Amino acid sequence: MLLKVRELKVGYASGADVLRGVDLSVGASSVTGLIGANGAGKSTLLKTICGFLRRRSGAIAFDAADIGKLQPSQLATHGIAYLMEGHSVFPGLTVEENLVLGTWAFRKERARAKQAVERAFELSSVLRAKRKVKAGLLSGGQQRILEMERLTLNDPRLVILDEPSLGLSPKLVHEVFDRIAQMKADGAGVLVVDQSARHVCAASDHLYVLRLGEICIEGPAASFSDRIDELVRNFI
Amino acid sequence: MFTADVLIQLTIDGVSRGAMYGLMGAGLALIFGILGIINMAHGELFMLGAYAMYFATMVLGVPAPIALLISTALMFCVGVAMERGLIAPLRARLGSRWLVDGYVLTIGIMVVLQNLALILFGPREFGIAAFWPGRQEFGDVVISNERVLILAGALFTTGALALFLKKTNLGRAIRATAEHPAAAQVLGINIERIYAITFGIGAALAGAIGSLLLSTYPAYPTVGGEVLLKAFVVVIIGGLGSVWGAMLAGPLLGLIEAYATAFAPGGWQNTITSLLVLAVLVLRPQGLFSRQVTRP
Amino acid sequence: ADVIKIGVVGPFTGPSAKIGQDIQNGTKMALDDARAAGELPLTIDGKKADIQLVWIDDESSPEKAVKAYRNAVSREGIQMLLNGWHGSVGLALIDLAASDGIISYGNLAAPEDISEKINAGKYTNWFKGWPAPKTMSGLYVEAAEDLIAKGKWTPPTRKAAVVVEDSDWGRTWGEAIVTGLKAKGWDVVAQDVARNNELEFNALLTRYKASGVSLTAFTLNAPASAAAFVKQFHSAGLKGLLFADGLGWASNWHELTGDAANFALSMDSPRVITPEEKEWTARFEKTFGMPPVPAAGGHAYDYTRALIKGMSVAGTLDATKLSAALLATEHKGIWQYYAFARQPGDAAISAYEVKAGPFMKGFSFPMVQYYGDKAPVVWPFEFAEAEFKAPN
Amino acid sequence: MTSLFQKFRFPDRRALVICALLAGLAAIPSLVGGRYIPAVFTSILLFFILGALFDFMLGYLRIVNFGIAGFLCAGAYGSALSVQYFHITPWTGLLVGGLASAVIGLITGVLTLRLRGIYIGLTTLFVMETLRFAISNAREVTRGASGLTVGGFTPLFGIPFPRSEPITYYYLILALVIVTYAALYAIVRSRIGLVFKAIRDDELGTSVLGIHVVRYKLFNFVVASFFVGVFGAFYAHYIGILVPTAEEFGIQRTVEILTIAYVGGRGTLWGSLLGALFLVGMQEVLRDLQEWRLVIYGLSLILIITVFPSGFAGALRQLGDRFSSRAGKGAHISTKGDA
Amino acid sequence: MTALLTVDHVNKSFQGVRTLTDVTFDLEPGRILGLIGPNGAGKTTMFNVISGIYSADSGRVLLDGRDITNRSPARIAGYGVGRTFQVARTFNDMTVAENLRVALVNAGLSGREERRRITDMLDRVGLAGVRDLVVSALPDGQKKLLEAARAMMTSPRLLILDEPFGGVSAEVIDLLIHIIRDLVREGVGCLVISHDIVSLPRLCEEVLVLVEGKVMTRGAISEIRNDARIVDAYLGA
């Protein structure tokens, strides 16, 4: 297992735990889906894994090593990519500069960095057209695309996505999930949180449902695919 | 009376004094732009640079260019130490809302440094006559060698800083950190280091300028007050946090001052200068050189 | 009482701290010297009494001064005020001191407003230690005319420019010198006011140069400002005479200006001329590790000694008697001859103001000319240590 | 009856504390006696209310008024000059000073309030400087740097106000402070105060609710300017001499006021009282240390802001939250690097 | 019958780049119109022009026949246009109830009436339980809900919602649809941007398709699903 979360307890205000003992694992070359209602604690879980929040108890292991004390700035060197909730482009920097910064972890390998950026432009016509435009001026969906491209530049081994399809047109949502499939094919482990339970279910190998800070259901995604509506109705 | 020569002379006067203002403002703008703090102790960093330069050249006899490098490096370290020791803990406590209160901290630093300087060095001025005495003459137009030096220094620093921020990885990382610290972290940028380096650069700039201007602004405990005010003005006209803006606003302010001084009736030039600055702000409220980067 | 508490006013911290510290040091030194000379302890009302100083730090602000004064009066119980610097602070304290019945001696605050208040009759307690600015600046015109009359300097034009700092001192000094110059037929083409601590004068100088000025006079009390003016005057290539009032405040003027000060003239402070002055200056520098500004430290010293003398003459702290005794006491100090006017006109514009007078017969400064790292007296001619050098 | 009780219970626990504090403030100087304590407390009250007014703009609308000393200046000169030239009484002068400052506030506001908080504040810096230099130059009228001497308050209801008696001035400023504070408190507690908070959070979000953001900002700014002007007028007649220097009416004075507001705790109004007590009080207690006093002053600013980042008031409030049952309510502990 | 909202040949460019080209459409009271289109098509820009945040380069926007082009956002809101944003702009330092109270300040209600309305609305949108919670502690989905509720609080005649379903869980989407439909039944006109082509048909029948700043078509969702151009540009295979 690439990522293993055990008995995780996390909270914001003193006294109240938002996550009340969560177990979850993500394997290499696989997509793990996490769904749940607003406020279930999905983003909180991802933030904790990525070092933005400190756990109260429990364990987080990446590649069998404890990463509970990870600083967010060490993510990239560990090969973890994280699409955070909300927008995370650098608004005053151009699209190109945003992408170049995606190569920060291997900035010393100039050729590789340059190549990675160029490949991103090849892949996305939207970004190509806006190359020199300040990222803050892009439309909401365009910013999401930029974020997705930026995050894959350094070939991460674990990709953690918080609502990748938010604000995207149906067409681009497809593309994003194709992209996720591609990452999986390249050997990465992907943990994806999204409101679109259907899409998540279709793309995942394994599915978790979070409810009020606890995993209430888990299992191979295939086993839910025909009763996804029921699942959503009852647990989300 | 106001012949072409006079106008040329005034323009040179204005631009060269403005270049100094621009330089003073640049570091302040950088620190504000990246860390979001109004560094009220900026003038005191300038002051420390001036003292360092004085002691290096006049007491230790180090040649001026080397002394300039020494004091700049020294002030970089002071800046880093200040950020690590004082500003970082405050940021850690306040999380994302810390910026607003930053400047009370720097006011504290300002008061401490000013009075420590008073205690340690005494109130007197330590200055030098000129690094490079003499002047250049072009007909009736003259410019002192000191001013040539300052202009060159300003141009060099502006260029270097701009290139650094625009073209280097570190420069991009600095700007990225300012815009979205969390996202920068996720990409592997150690923002704590970036903050320290940025403050260090700001301090080094202040120190370098304090050193370079020793012949005009001698080192004494309250010299920073003069400098801070000019730097402030420049940063505001230039558009808060815009290093470029500050660099360009400097000469503009210099020209306003020079022409107001030359043309306004005795005594009113200060009023006119501040009125003109006010007018600039009213006409172009977000500062002259800032550009919109976010949208609803 | 076996201790007499005296409040010493001055800007001990803040922008004018240099002045303040000199006042403080000069006052301390005077107390030590008086003790060594056996003038202390004093005999007051038949009892031995020593003096204890209480520092009243005005931080260059009347508001701060008032608090510090109240503290000194109520908590420390001071019975008298001594020395002081800023005009605004003097104006803020004069009424309070009057209603508290506290005598202020030797306060260097120069404003004419203080003289006028005294003239209005209410203040028998305020011994004004510095003549009104106009008394001091008028002498520059006299000197210039003297130099011309003696053929030592021939101005190419009779155009003059005056720059003053933005303080009461600067403004009134400027008004007086302009009046004086005009009276002598000068055309004053510019009368400018510089921000306090201004360091940029190039634009002004460009204008002066263009209008063919041959006499430039400034008063700038911040040494950095005065030095900057002198240097920029030099590098702008202006011709003619420069009255650099305030440059003499900087004990290290040569360090700041180099040879740019050559030919400039000042009449702004006492100069180290007599053996006593030399001895005093050396001792001050040895004790406090920095050269004094005689105008602050020197006068503070002298006034402290003069006060002790006056108090021992009076032999009482009774305000009326003490005031009368102080008015009657004349004192030959290290730097000046001190005597207070009994009525306006008496070499002063008000009563209780120190009397201006010829060099060493009253409060006055000699005119020095800077050249190299020396600043010898060049005027009045009878005290001249060197010949006046006309600028090119 | 019960509804009345319920209505007043919540805000007025705080109001009670404030009343007790004020009563204490009223009593202290007369208990201690002498002239020093009243003079110091006058200063404390003056800086308290200026801090609160600063906070009224800063804490509620994020307007950092770097030019507040300029409004003080407008009020001071406004009153002093009208007393001198139009022979009004200093009492009317209080109003005139307030109006003078409010008019300048209105003009400044109309010109700048379209901007975000920090720009407005910085622009006022130049209003302040323009005013200061203009006063300096208009010597014929204002006596410029020579200083304008101002008479004290004239007797009112048979009570004399000799400047040598700080206690009468102390009670005068106490009364003014109470009135001003009550006015600010009422505004902040009303719907207007709610809108202020909304604007502070999100200007655009507020304006799409049909709220004319600029009008509210202008209201805030003009009210604050008015009161600052009133206290400027008080200051003029209290101190007796006005000089347009930076220490008195420039950036230095602004910084003094600003630190008090911050150290006290922004967004609370009453926090400034703690700030003023501490900062002004400390300066007095440490008076004998001379220049070290200022070093200690600076160090304590650093310390306070680092230890209590939201000022004394914030620290007290946290303490209160910890002990009260309503803990957690409204507590939004920010996370490190929260996006 | 006059339209509630008329958008008449509106053009808008940024730094020379056309973002809206001759956009023209209208909306009748009591109707809901969906606004769809690829990312960057100009949907949000259109909203910003209607609500006065951007000024149009040319063209007119009419509300009930009254020209409201380029008025200030507050004025336009005063005329009866309520809106939400793509990323919710709630007042995060205030409580949920206070957020709603701000929307009522112009209504001039008594304290009691105000409280009643707030309670009503909170009950309606199911936020009563978090009434006194500071908004920053709310999950994103609830912020969107609260923002919509706040916009409705001003009693608008035209409600424009930018991606109300983005990041919102199914249950809340149901609730939102329900509320919006109620409101429209009372005669309010509603314009909704959404990429959620599963939920959108449950809210409205008719959509306007914006592509590269131009109105491509307007029609029933069922028809549009079969339009090849739209499939290509927007829906994807």
Ligand SMILES: Nc1ncnc2c1ncn2[C@@H]1O[C@H](COP(=O)(O)OP(=O)(O)OP(=O)(O)O)[C@@H](O)[C@H]1O
């Ligand atoms: N900064 C914060 N301070 C306090 N409480 C918070 C904070 N952020 C989130 N919470 C609380 O933690 C709980 C979980 O929030 P989280 O953002 O993890 O939910 P989520 O599952 O990602 O929801 P959504 O689908 O809306 O994004 C919520 O109830 C929220 O109130």
Ligand SMILES: Nc1ncnc2c1ncn2[C@@H]1O[C@H](COP(=O)(O)OP(=O)(O)OP(=O)(O)O)[C@@H](O)[C@H]1O
């Ligand atoms: N203030 C601005 N300055 C420059 N360009 C802008 C500005 N606002 C919008 N744009 C540009 O206009 C285009 C349309 O943006 P808009 O936000 O309206 O798209 P959208 O249809 O809402 O897309 P999405 O579905 O992704 O939110 C984009 O290409 C964007 O870059």
Ligand SMILES: CC(C)C[C@H](N)C(=O)O
């Ligand atoms: C130059 C000095 C004599 C100034 C004087 N003490 C004053 O401020 O009034």
Ligand SMILES: [Mg+2]
């Ligand atoms: Mg979430």
Ligand SMILES: [Mg+2]
């Ligand atoms: Mg959009």
